[in-house]
Amino acid sequence: MQTDSSFTFVLFGGTGDLSMRKILPALYEAHRAGMLAASGKIVAVARHEEDRDGYLRWVNEHVKAHVAKSGVDENAWTSFIARIEYVKLDLGNAEDFVKLRDALQDLPGTRVFYLATGPSLFVPICRALASVGLNEHARIVLEKPLGYDLRSSNAINDAVGEIFAEEQIYRIDHYLGKEPVQNLLALRFGNALFEPLWRREWVESIQITIAEELGVEARGDFYDNTGALRDMVQNHLLQLLSIVAMEPPHSMDSDSVRDEKLRVLRALKPIDPRDISKVAVRGQYHAGVIRGTSVPAYATEPGVKTDSATETFVALKVEIENWRWAGVPFFLRTGKRLADRVAEIVVNFRAVPHSALGASALRAGANRLVIRLQPNETIRLYCLAKKPGEGMNLSSVHLDLAFDQFFKEGQMEAYQRLLLDVINGRLALFVRRDEQEAAWKWVEPILNEWAASGKPKPYAAGTWGPAAASAMLAQHDTCWLEEEN
Template sequence: MSTSTKTDPTIFIIFGGTGDLNSRKIAPALYNLFLDGWMPKQFSIIGTGRTKLTDEQFRENLHNDINQFSRSGKADDKKWADFVKNIYYQVSDATDAETYKEFGKRIDKHNAEWKTKANVLFYLAVAPNFFPIIASNISKAKLAEDKKRVRIIIEKPFGHDLETAKELNQLLSSIFDECQIYRIDHYLGKETVQNIMAFRFANSIMEPLWNRNYIEHVQISVTEQLGVEERGDYYDGSGAMRDMIQNHLLQLLCHIAMEPPVSFSADEVRDRKVDVLKAMRRFTPEDVRNSAVRGQYGSGWMKGKEVPGYREEPKVNPESNTETFAAIKFFVDNWRWQGVPFYLRTGKRMHQSSSVITIQFKDVPHLIFPTEAAESWQQNRLIISIQPEMSIRLQVQAKRPGIDMVLNVVDMVFDYKGTYTNQAPEAYETLILDTMMGDQTLFMRGDQVEAAWDLVMPILSTWQNKKSLNFPNYSADSWGPEAAEALIARDGFNWFTLPVNGKKH
């Protein structure tokens, strides 16, 4: 999050104002920024959608949402009264260019009242098929002409494949400058993800070890206990590769693998991430067979409750070929990482919900201790837990207390809850504040999005052109298909898991 406390007058126009994303994430984030003193003195939040609501009805809906989803709990009456007077609603059909003139009138009205030109943030919290329509209508209404103050915020998925991502980039760049486009990946706003850069580049002891000479392999696992829930129609056209690997997990990989930037400027940091994606080894059809595993969950039991298989979920094709699990072995072909495998894994209906990065260091070159002293020997590991706990732990060998020389694995832990008393901001708070500040460091650039799509397209194409004959191939409450275990076991490794208490199992 930016360290400056100065924010200019800002007008938020939220397309999808009555939608789930605004209810659960955006509105609570704006309210918490207001509570913490980050919002400007002059601001306006304008929700828009086709639902016919008055300002009062919209405000009441957001009040209920904030009471339910805000990290700060139920809204204080006095503070809510100060906040809610800045909230408005406008009935609008996003496909009707004429209705955008009303946004222009509202912007002019606020600028006249505040006697200044405000920043205008168009937040597209809508389905992806509306992105081009809304952007084009903003242009037709001449609302994007102030290149300094107007910004557009776009949620994932950014394109369905490389071709559609390029088309969307071309459209947006014909209307906005790149410095106006904020492609949100909420994973980049998480505190632990931001701390990867601090951990790497603010500590001199790490950089000499951060290469192929000392690191044996890297694992990035983002697993969920939930199924597709009510998102069956969206997910069946997406799958684990598009929904998670192409954006979230590759972003985490870039944080781990990037070279040290010259400065913390947005483009310098993003240049280094693009370098990683360009250096990653491309897949041939043979590579896909050997280095990529897909899965689809079947029925089973989760927490004592019977759950359906993916093909039995609402709005899912009963013969769906969509993967709900993916495990991929990547390589970064450069001097720092040559030969070091990066294993990425994600799946739904898994045994545990967690996001964990594990970096395993190479073994000591010569073991001086007798076998009986090192029965529980384990190579050094750095474990970065993003959720459910937020921690960074270094696992090393140490002598167990006693007369005999017996070695044990011990954890050197940085734990957010144990170190800091103040509550960490939600990812959306960090990212929304950065859009207000004009800081794009944590946002994906157009060429970065295209490079990520270019990397995964051979895998997607291979999977789409060949229907899996063994779906479903893992049961609910498991760790995924057996082939995923074989993928990493062939190299002599195994997938790591880390419960909340930090003890591996």
């Protein structure tokens, strides 16, 4: 399905890693699938001394490796790069923004400004766009992290909000564009089977994990001033939690969905600083082995201070104070240099209240739903069935929805979906300012307490983090999914 109207997509940071790995590959896939209006244009903006031909050589070298597994269709690629223009721009030179305005003057459709830059540049870019009248009839896309804490986040939002109206601002969180997250909404609100069970009476606990095998790579300078709580929890994990726990919206329009997510974030039980050691675990990876390869400790990574107290692992116990979820623990976890790369949501249903079939029917986790976001996007429902043979012996079985096997159409990558939503003016999968504020308010007591306390707990690279994360779940007679298996 083609986009509704023509567009001009202006990509700040056009030579950066995010543009090469995610944004331009996503736009190419949309183009190859016939989902972009034929007249739509892409204008890359960067400070590199390149002409258009030089920039296209850069794109050919760095983007092709990141397109889908199916590879590059050379005819589609040729017509895709024909959409691309390049503007050399120095953010400190006001005349360069005049040149940008002139370059955009005759290009068609709605203007989308995508800021694939550091957050320190968001406000200067927005002000410079406004100075030449480019903030009118336009949309602005802001990448995370949006600020360092509540105060800095508000400062950026205040400044950007003076230039662009809230309905023009698209704060992107790519996890919200993943197919299984969208299917979670369909699963809950489109099926009578699940919605009656999606509440405290039937759910024992919920786990949300985003685990990475990679370390900080070339991002040591950035990461050492950020940490896992800011980088992953405040945005990705809390957004996933709000999707899992939200009430049914009256429709799927942008404000209805985001209103319900906001109610969840505002219902999060406040963290008492005195209880942080009981409900929050932070860790930092030391040297270890991942898949047979030795990897260094975080403190020896390039750009990282040798005495760093920055956390590379976070595990939290979260509670939601409302009628649906009161008393149900949500366990959130994220980390770098862990044993596997996985992102998943695990819904553990309560055991049956009485079993005539033996103790196995009463064990925790006998009935669970596992929603895998990466690397393979699947939804798996676990239940008990009788083993073949004599006697009533039960065994765990599962029903799978593997999207790539069930649906003939190719799956849409998260960035592809979100970029199409920006071009078409759909806000539902983007974070509203009040959501962001609520998330920052909730995490700030943890940030403040950790800033005043000692170092994170060590864990060996290639493991699942500090033992304290497992001990936290053991207090609730449960464990992380991989520990049970």
